[in-house]
Amino acid sequence: xxxxxxxxxxxxxxxxxxLIAAGAAVRALTRRPDDVRLPGGAVAVYGDLLVAASVxxxxxxxxxxxxxxxxxxxxxxxxxxxxxxGVHRIVLLSSAPLPGGPGVIERQHRANEDAVRVSxxxxxxxxxxxxxxxxxxWAPAIRAEDTVYQAFPDASLAPVDEHDVAAVVAAALLxxxxxxxxxxxxxxxxxxxxxxxxxxxxVLGRPLRFTELSPRELRTALAAGHxxxxxxxxxxxxxxxxxxxxxxxxxxxxxxxxPPKTYAEWATRHASHFR
Numbered sequence: 001x002x003x004x005x006x007x008x009x010x011x012x013x014x015x016x017x018x019l020i021a022a023g024a025a026v027r028a029l030t031r032r033p034d035d036v037r038l039p040g041g042a043v044a045v046y047g048d049l050l051v052a053a054s055v056x057x058x059x060x061x062x063x064x065x066x067x068x069x070x071x072x073x074x075x076x077x078x079x080x081x082x083x084x085x086g087v088h089r090i091v092l093l094s095s096a097p098l099p100g101g102p103g104v105i106e107r108q109h110r111a112n113e114d115a116v117r118v119s120x121x122x123x124x125x126x127x128x129x130x131x132x133x134x135x136x137x138w139a140p141a142i143r144a145e146d147t148v149y150q151a152f153p154d155a156s157l158a159p160v161d162e163h164d165v166a167a168v169v170a171a172a173l174l175x176x177x178x179x180x181x182x183x184x185x186x187x188x189x190x191x192x193x194x195x196x197x198x199x200x201x202x203v204l205g206r207p208l209r210f211t212e213l214s215p216r217e218l219r220t221a222l223a224a225g226h227x228x229x230x231x232x233x234x235x236x237x238x239x240x241x242x243x244x245x246x247x248x249x250x251x252x253x254x255x256x257x258x259p260p261k262t263y264a265e266w267a268t269r270h271a272s273h274f275r
Contacts, residue, residue: 001026004028006068
């Protein structure tokens with residue numbers, strides 16, 4: 001039995017699909033098990049990662065668990081519950097090294113990894129770089145004005161498709177020989193912000209405008225949905241990525257044997273969000 005946390009998210013939901021397609025027995029953790037639609041064979045169970053006791057029943061009978069980190073989660077208590085229930089292995093979603101050095105975001109991911117190591121449970125770490133799905137935040141302005149409002153037009157990232165992240169997670173869950181491996185993931189090409197906007201325009205078949213925000217304006221927008229320290233860290237990452245060329249990381253190919261999907265492929269799949 002495989003437990004998937006974050007099972008209704010963009011990555012976790014796809015992990016469930018990958019596992020079911022491979023014939024695995026899947027338990028999907030969610031705070032609203034009566035409201036979710038899962039592929040046939042997957043079983044939704046209640047659990048809140050912020051409350052370790054609520055997840056304890058979900059660990060019973062589980063061989064390997066995928067942990068999707070959430071801010072403020074009691075990771076040590078969750079791991080203790082997993083070990084007590086007899087879970088054999090953990091696959092943890094983490095983060096690749098970020099531009100500008102280890103800020104608050106990267107430090108938290110490394111603390112999660114340290115907690116898993118200390119738990120004594122065998123582990124696999126999946127470390128994506130920036131996610132292509134982050135650009136879905138541009139969708140409302142593109143639909144309304146054909147415009148992207150963003151700072152740091154020349155910040156270079158190599159974002160990775162969330163489907164590729166899920167494929168690596170699923171491969172790690174299905175193969176016990178991947179214990180002890182760390183997979184660092186990126187997309188296949190470094191792209192600046194304005195280059196990604198241009199690709200979106202080509203996919204949508206209409207030109208998109210780019211309006212540059214100041215770092216202060218972007219921070220104000222980010223702070224509406226993130227703690228101040230995280231908003232500051234996101235600004236720092238983009239600032240550090242400006243004038244650089246993002247590295248291409250090998251984890252997708254290492255784990256799946258295939259190349260990572262391009263930004264154009266991701267944009268085509270998500271075109272309806274921008275129309």
